Structure formats: structure tokens, C-alpha cells
Amino acid sequence: MTWEQIVKILVLCSALLYYASAALYIRKNKVFAYIVNAIAWLSNASVVAINWVHNGYVPFISMYQVLTFLGVCFTLAYLYIIYMYKYNWTGIYFSLCSGLSLTGVFFMDFTVAWNRPPALQSVWFIPHVFSYMLSYSLAAVAFVMTIIWFFDKKKREQLEGAVYRLICISFPFMTAGMLLGALWADQVWGDFWSWDLKENWSLITWLLYTLFLHSRRNAKLKKYTMLFSVLGFLALVMTFVGVNLVGGGSSMHAYN
Amino acid sequence: MKHMKISVIIMAAITAVLMILTIISPSSTDSKSLFANWFMVIILGVFCVVQLVCVFTGKFSAKRLGFYLLHIGLVLFLxxxxMYFVSGEKIPVHMTVQKDQTYSTIQxxxxxxxxxxxxxGITDFKFEQYPDRSPKFYNAKVVIYREGSNTPITKDLYVNGPITENGYKIYLMSYSSQTGDISLxxxxxxxxxxxxxxxxxxxIGVFFTCFSKKRERGAKS
Incomplete structure (x- = not known):
């Protein structure tokens, strides 16, 4: 059995277990949901570990590697959310998003071994990607909860507060991802900012989440808050995967 | 707080302009000329003024340190x-490894x-490839003679490790194994x-602001 086949099986198991865990959260079977979530996370983390050991560097090079790492981030973020705010009820959203992230992996190139070009051999590489993945995981969950907010009028207050808290945690990491990337870009390309397609969309995403945070603090603008959450996440998807699909070849950030 | 609405409107306008220009610009090269121009400088200048008004019109409080750092930092970055927009310069230069050849001018x-x-001048160049011949590692040995000195100073230049000399930052951009051409x-x-x-x-400001207790109270409102 090749490494590609092993990771494919592990990714499939992780995705299915994350979905099973989400189903168990819906059925309010919390203990089993936690157990299944933990097994899914271990399976997911083992894919990251295989990629890491096989390549000898932190596996953030390809879209496949980054998406499998994103799956790991959801549960880590969930643990922090439980610890900070006792939001155990958000488990379903975190499990669902982890499952979706790993489902996305199936559309990517599953090659385990990736060459790391000289431009990616930088001290900024790991904090840049790690910050972004942590931030994206929280923003994705906030987006799902925003969509529920539009339809479920009974839970609006609870969901609105949770969305705000998630974005409040996501935003500094998104800022860190963007600015550490700028410091790296200055070292490797000689510019903090190159107006590259991916950079532009990341700035648009950041601005939309900035608008979310500001509008919530102004009585007249508060009605637009959830709209900015939706727009922010759509821009985030464009930054993360859209740019690579639409104009990846021309982007300085092009990778597979 | 009363300036927040203006700030939000300007930010929304910047976001909209950015989005439209990004969608209509097919490549990064076109995109650069669209964004790095005087029109954007004026918009961002107005944005800076609003930021400063937000910072300096409110009552000073040490508890708002994160807010001050974040907003003044944004202005300082712009x-x-x-400063780079009006006075900075990037000059691409091609060199080859030549033990006895140095350059005092570039074009x-x-x-x-x-x-x-x-x-x-470049006295040596190391280049490693992966088995599929994609680049793995570049390193240029650079020799520098400062004005009025015959003592050579050698420096290592890497892809992620530029060197600085006399106000210039020198980057190793790429290398052609066929021609031996080193792009700096x-x-x-x-x-x-x-x-x-x-x-x-x-x-620092954004982490202080987003993880502050005041922000936490805002979540409950």
C-alpha cells in the first residue's frame, strides 16, 4: 500500500467520522459526539503527521496539505471556545466544517511528497500559514452560524453573540497571517505588498471583517453586521481557493 | 465613536473600489498600476486623517493601548x-559568476x-535541484568593495536572505542553470x-483590542 492510498483512507475516515460526530451533536448524544470527534481528529492529525514526516518540513506547501491541516484547526479552536465561553453547543458547527474541509481534500492533488522551493524556505512561512488556518477555521464556523442566524429567529441573540466572539478571535490571527506574510514578502520579493490577486482578496477579506467589527459597535450600522460576516466569508473563500481556480497561474501565490 | 460612521463608510468605499479593480484587472502587473497611483493615495490619505481623528479626539485612556497601537500603526504603515511610493526604486540586474569582475554602476x-x-560582484554560486530538477537551494557569494577601500567584504546572498549595502537592499531573485544568469x-x-x-x-494592537475585556463586554450587548 502506498502513502497516497494510506492518507486517502485516513482522510475518508476522518471526514466520515466528523460528519458522524456532527450527527451525534444534533441528536444531543454529547459523550459519543466528543469521542467520535476525538477519533476523527486523531485520524486527521495522523495525515498531517505523515505529510510532515514524509517531507521533513511542516506540511503547508500544497492545497491538500493545507486543507488537511485546516481540519485539525477546527477541533483546536473548538476546545478553546469551550474553555473560554463554555460554548459546547457549537460542536456541531465545528464538526461539520471539519468534515467539509476534509471533503474538499478529495478534490486536490493527493501527492504526499512535495518539493519545497527556495522561496518557501523562510522563518515566516509557518506562522503565516498557521495564523491564517486558525483564523479561517473560526471564520468558517462563524459563517455557518450566520446562515443559521438568518433562518432561526429564536436563536438569533445566542448566535449573534457567538458569531461576534468567533470573529473577534479569528480577526487577530487573520491580521497576523496577512502582516507576517507582508514581512516575508519584503524578505523574498522586495515588497511588503505586490497587489497580487491573492493579496488583494486577502485585503478585501480583512476589510470586510474590519467592517463587521466596526459596524457592530455603531447603533445605526449594526443592522449590516451579519451581512459583513457573509461577505467576509465569501471573500475568504475567494482568497483561499477561488484565486487558485480563477487566476492561480498569474498569481505570485500560485500553488497546487 | 461619532467618527466611526465616517470611518466605516470610507472603509466600505475602499473595499468596493478594491474589489472592482481586482475583478477587472486580469494580471498582477496590471493590478499594480491600478492600485499604486495618486487616486488611491488620496483615498488612503483621507482614511489616515479619519483614523487620526478617531484616535486623538477621544478621551485618552491607558486601557485603550491596543486601539491606539492598531490605528496609529495603520497610519504609520500607509x-x-x-514614502516608498514617492522615493523608492527597484532595479533588476543580471550578473554571472566572475571572480575578477565587479560593478560600480547598474542600469x-x-x-x-x-x-x-x-x-x-559575484564570486561563487551554489545551486541544488530536487530529483525532478526543480530548484531546491540557491546561494550567491557576493564580494563588495566600499568606496576608497581595497579590502573585499564577502556576503552570502540567499532567496530569503537579502543583504544591505549603502542604502541598497539586494535580493537574489532567480537563477538560470542554462545560461548561468543570476537575477538580482x-x-x-x-x-x-x-x-x-x-x-x-x-x-500587538489587534491582539490587545480583540482579546480585551471591553471587547468581551461588547459581545454581550
Whole structure:
């Protein structure tokens, strides 16, 4: 059995277990949901570990590697959310998003071994990607909860507060991802900012989440808050995967 | 707080302009000319003024340290970027490994020459490839003779490790194994340090602001 086949099986198991865990959260079977979530996370983390050991560097090079790492981030973020705010009820959203992230992996190139070009051999590489993945995981969950907010009028207050808290945690990491990337870009390309397609969309995403945070603090603008959450996440998807699909070849950030 | 609405409107306008220009610009090269222009400078200038008004019109409180760092950092970053916009320069240069050859001038794309104020040459170049022949590692040994000195100074130049000399930051951009052509870039940017300081101010400020107790109280409102 090749490494590609092993990771494919592990990714499939992780995705299915994350979905099973989400189903168990819906059925309010919390203990089993936690157990299944933990097994899914271990399976997911083992894919990251295989990629890491096989390549000898932190596996953030390809879209496949980054998406499998994103799956790991959801549960880590969930643990922090439980610890900070006792939001155990958000488990379903975190499990669902982890499952979706790993489902996305199936559309990517599953090659385990990736060459790391000289431009990616930088001290900024790991904090840049790690910050972004942590931030994206929280923003994705906030987006799902925003969509529920539009339809479920009974839970609006609870969901609105949770969305705000998630974005409040996501935003500094998104800022860190963007600015550490700028410091790296200055070292490797000689510019903090190159107006590259991916950079532009990341700035648009950041601005939309900035608008979310500001509008919530102004009585007249508060009605637009959830709209900015939706727009922010759509821009985030464009930054993360859209740019690579639409104009990846021309982007300085092009990778597979 | 009363200036927040204006700030939000300007930010929304910047976001909309950015989105439209990004969608209509097919490549990064076109995109650069769309964004790095005086129209954007004016919009961002107005944005800076609003930021400063937000910071300095409110009552000072040490508890708002994160807020001050974040917003002043943003202004400082835009000021640093403006300094580069008006006075910075990037000059691509191609060299080959020549043990006895150094250069005291480089040529801009419009053929005008720039006197560096020092002599520079490449004495050695290391290049490693992966089995599929994609690049793995580059390293150029650079020799520099400062003005009025015959003592050579050797420096290692890497892809992620530029060197600085006499106000120039020198980057190793790429290498052609077929021609032996080494692509360098010489850059001058007086706005570099303001930008670096600003980035760390914004980073510290944003973490302080978003994880503050005041923000936590806001979540309940």
C-alpha cells in the first residue's frame, strides 16, 4: 500500500467520522459526539503527521496539505471556545466544517511528497500559514452560524453573540497571517505588498471583517453586521481557493 | 465613536473600489498600476486623517493601548508605503559568476545609470535541484568593495536572505542553470522601517483590542 492510498483512507475516515460526530451533536448524544470527534481528529492529525514526516518540513506547501491541516484547526479552536465561553453547543458547527474541509481534500492533488522551493524556505512561512488556518477555521464556523442566524429567529441573540466572539478571535490571527506574510514578502520579493490577486482578496477579506467589527459597535450600522460576516466569508473563500481556480497561474501565490 | 460612521463608510468605499479593480484587472502587473497611483493615495490619505481623528479626539485612556497601537500603526504603515511610493526604486540586474569582475554602476530599464557608491560582484554560486530538477537551494557569494577601500567584504546572498549595502537592499531573485544568469534586484526604500514598526504595532494592537475585556463586554450587548 502506498502513502497516497494510506492518507486517502485516513482522510475518508476522518471526514466520515466528523460528519458522524456532527450527527451525534444534533441528536444531543454529547459523550459519543466528543469521542467520535476525538477519533476523527486523531485520524486527521495522523495525515498531517505523515505529510510532515514524509517531507521533513511542516506540511503547508500544497492545497491538500493545507486543507488537511485546516481540519485539525477546527477541533483546536473548538476546545478553546469551550474553555473560554463554555460554548459546547457549537460542536456541531465545528464538526461539520471539519468534515467539509476534509471533503474538499478529495478534490486536490493527493501527492504526499512535495518539493519545497527556495522561496518557501523562510522563518515566516509557518506562522503565516498557521495564523491564517486558525483564523479561517473560526471564520468558517462563524459563517455557518450566520446562515443559521438568518433562518432561526429564536436563536438569533445566542448566535449573534457567538458569531461576534468567533470573529473577534479569528480577526487577530487573520491580521497576523496577512502582516507576517507582508514581512516575508519584503524578505523574498522586495515588497511588503505586490497587489497580487491573492493579496488583494486577502485585503478585501480583512476589510470586510474590519467592517463587521466596526459596524457592530455603531447603533445605526449594526443592522449590516451579519451581512459583513457573509461577505467576509465569501471573500475568504475567494482568497483561499477561488484565486487558485480563477487566476492561480498569474498569481505570485500560485500553488497546487 | 461619532467618527466611526465616517470611518466605516470610507472603509466600505475602499473595499468596493478594491474589489472592482481586482475583478477587472486580469494580471498582477496590471493590478499594480491600478492600485499604486495618486487616486488611491488620496483615498488612503483621507482614511489616515479619519483614523487620526478617531484616535486623538477621544478621551485618552491607558486601557485603550491596543486601539491606539492598531490605528496609529495603520497610519504609520500607509505613511511608510507612501514614502516608498514617492522615493523608492527597484532595479533588476543580471550578473554571472566572475571572480575578477565587479560593478560600480547598474542600469535602469530606461538605460540611465545609477552609481552604487560601492563595487559589487559575484564570486561563487551554489545551486541544488530536487530529483525532478526543480530548484531546491540557491546561494550567491557576493564580494563588495566600499568606496576608497581595497579590502573585499564577502556576503552570502540567499532567496530569503537579502543583504544591505549603502542604502541598497539586494535580493537574489532567480537563477538560470542554462545560461548561468543570476537575477538580482537592487532596492531603495526609506519607508521600510516605518512599515516594519507599523506592522508590529498593528499586530500587538489587534491582539490587545480583540482579546480585551471591553471587547468581551461588547459581545454581550
Amino acid at each position: 505613511v511608510g508605503s507612501f 535602469r530599464s530606461d538605460d540611465s545609470k545609477v552609481n552604487l557608491g560601492f563595487d559589487i 534586484m537592487f532596492k531603495t526604500n526609506i519607508g521600510e522601517w516605518p512599515c516594519i514598526i507599523a506592522i508590529w504595532c498593528i499586530l
